[in-house]
Amino acid sequence: MTHDQILQNLNEVFCDIFDDEDIVLTRDTTAEDIEEWDSLNQIKIILACEKKFNVRLNARDINSLENVGAMVDLLAGLNPSAS
Template sequence: MMLISPDQALTILTEVFREVFDEESLVLTLETTADDIEEWDSLNQIKLIIGCEKAFAIRLKPREINGLQNVGEMVDHLVRHFSGT
C-alpha cells in the first residue's frame, strides 16, 4: 500500500483545487473551507470529489467526506486512507 504524507496530500489537493476553480495562484491551507473560496458551490464540490478521486486513484464515499469541515480534515482523511487506518 502506498503511503502519503500530509505535505504530499496538500500539494496534490492544491493542484486539484487550482484546476477545478481555474485559479493557478490559489493557495490552500489546512484551515481553508468552502467559505474561503467564493466559487466553491455544490457543483464545484462534486468536481472536487471527482478530481480527488482521479488524482489519488481512490473512490470517496459520500459518508466519508460529508463531515469534513476543511482542507486539513481532507488531508487527514487521505493520509489515513493510504496508511490503511
C-alpha cells in the same frame, strides 16, 4: 505520500477545478474561503481526488469534513503509503 504532499496535490486539484493558479490551500481552508466552492464544484473536487489519489471517497464522509486539513487526513488514511 506525506500529509504535505497530499496538501500540495490537493492544491493542484483546486487550482484546476476553479481555474485559479493563485489558490493556496492551508489545513484551515474551508468552502467559505473560496467563492466558487459550491455543491457542483464539491462533486468535481471529489471526482478529481478519487482520480488523483486512486481512492474511492464516500460522499457522506466528504460532506462531514470541516476543512481541507480534515480532507488531507482522510486521504492519508485511505492511502497506506501516506505518513
